[in-house]
Amino acid sequence: GTTLGASAAEKGRYFGAAVATGKLSTSVYTTILNREFNSVVAENEMKWDATEPQQGRFSYTGGDRLVSHAQANGMSVRGHALLWHQQEPGWAQGMSGSALRSAMINHVTQVATHFRGKIYAWDVVNEAFADGGSGGRRDSNLQRTGNDWIEAAFRAARAADPGAKLCYNDYNTDGVNAKSTGIYNMVRDFKSRGVPIDCVGFQSHLGTSLASDYQANLQRFADLGVDVQITELDVMTGGNQANIYGAVTRACMNVSRCTGITVWGVRDCDSWRGSDNALLFDCNGNKKAAYTNVLNALNAG
Ligand code: G3I
Numbered sequence: 324g325t326t327l328g329a330s331a332a333e334k335g336r337y338f339g340a341a342v343a344t345g346k347l348s349t350s351v352y353t354t355i356l357n358r359e360f361n362s363v364v365a366e367n368e369m370k371w372d373a374t375e376p377q378q379g380r381f382s383y384t385g386g387d388r389l390v391s392h393a394q395a396n397g398m399s400v401r402g403h404a405l406l407w408h409q410q411e412p413g414w415a416q417g418m419s420g421s422a423l424r425s426a427m428i429n430h431v432t433q434v435a436t437h438f439r440g441k442i443y444a445w446d447v448v449n450e451a452f453a454d455g456g457s458g459g460r461r462d463s464n465l466q467r468t469g470n471d472w473i474e475a476a477f478r479a480a481r482a483a484d485p486g487a488k489l490c491y492n493d494y495n496t497d498g499v500n501a502k503s504t505g506i507y508n509m510v511r512d513f514k515s516r517g518v519p520i521d522c523v524g525f526q527s528h529l530g531t532s533l534a535s536d537y538q539a540n541l542q543r544f545a546d547l548g549v550d551v552q553i554t555e556l557d558v559m560t561g562g563n564q565a566n567i568y569g570a571v572t573r574a575c576m577n578v579s580r581c582t583g584i585t586v587w588g589v590r591d592c593d594s595w596r597g598s599d600n601a602l603l604f605d606c607n608g609n610k611k612a613a614y615t616n617v618l619n620a621l622n623a624g
Contacts, residue, residue, distance in 0.1 A: 327603075327614075328361030328398075330621035334576060337362040337399055337443075337583035338621070341555065344368055344385045346593065347392060351608045355589050357396050362443070364401035364554075364585055365389050366595075370410040374434050378414045378426060383437055390441050401554070401585060402442040404449035404492060405431045406476050408463035416464070424468040428479045435483035444488035444522055444552065447480045448473050452493055458505035473509070474518045481519040492524030492554055498534025499543070510547050524554035528587070528596075531559050533567045538574035545580035555587040557594060557601035558613065568603070569616030576620060 324330030331338035339362025346352045356363070367373055368385025375381055393400045406427055415426060435445065451473060453461045460466050473491070480489050491510065496503040506523065513520045523544050534540070541551045553575055558567045575581035588594040592606035603614040 327359045339585035341366040341587045344388045362399045372410045372412045399443040402445040404446035407449040431479040439484040442487045446492040449492045456501045458501040488521040490522040490524045494526035498536045522550040526555035529558045541578045553584040557587045560600040565612035565616045568613040572620035
């Protein structure tokens with residue numbers, strides 16, 4: 324293939340980008356998006372604060388706009404994210420206990436129902452594990468409603484949209500470490516008890532080196548019987564950027580249950596990482612060396 328999306332599709336995979344819908348009217352941005360990518364995710368517009376700014380009052384303007392753009396251009400959509408301890412609307416931040424539990428399950432049900440049939444995979448729960456060596460859950464008001472909040476969310480999402488793949492998504496899970504192993508143990512437990520989970524997202528916000536066991540870590544999750552996806556890829560600029568992009572792409576291609584890759588933005592200047600210049604296109608829309616390495620890795624083999 325000659326584009327990221329077409330090359331990934333030839334291998335039964337997708338190649339996506341996080342989109343800020345406000346930029347869809349910028350032609351250099353949308354030209355690249357439509358040419359290169361066959362999957363999108365909303366960078367912000369499907370988060371809790373955006374979709375339920377007041378309790379029980381839902382707002383889908385941005386998310387609907389992205390879905391329309393995707394459908395008009397033959398792109399699949401990842402949904403991000405039903406529950407996350409960040410970007411909670413103000414009204415939820417102060418809640419706790421059974422009131423919060425009801426509110427969060429209602430949120431999952433309402434949003435997944437609204438987008439039912441239009442989402443390839445949902446990040447049902449985002450970033451619920453702690454950094455560091457504990458391997459345990461992150462403290463949050465969601466976690467304090469009870470350790471079963473994650474499985475309750477997955478069950479509600481399955482009931483609302485039985486056709487969407489349901490993912491757990493996190494960062495700093497780029498190799499075998501305490502955090503990724505904590506998540507691994509949760510997924511294994513969910514699979515053994517029939518809790519509906521279909522995929523694990525590896526955000527892959529990367530620095531100047533890549534864990535040597537990156538692929539092995541993806542494979543151990545796949546071996547549990549879930550798909551794996553690279554969900555928010557970006558890589559710090561510097562001598563290794565293009566090499567790391569190539570290595571991540573090869574790792575996904577080498578894992579048969581790695582179903583696709585999403586980069587967290589289109590051009591360097593669209594990125595939350597600012598001066599890291601972490602993406603595949605420069606601000607003028609030119610392809611970088613990292614782009615060439617990704618394309619070659621998609622087309623290899
Ligand atoms: O929408 C408001 C706007 O109304 C307001 O005027 C403006 C002024 O501050 O802020 C706007 O919200 C900002 C939003 O991006 C949209 O631009 C938030 O302040 C800002 O915090 C938010 O940052 C996003 C961040 O998640 C927090 O939600 C980034 O764009 C987004 O790239 C980042 O993405 C996360 C993933 O969701 C999860 N994994 C990590 C990743 C990077 O942090």
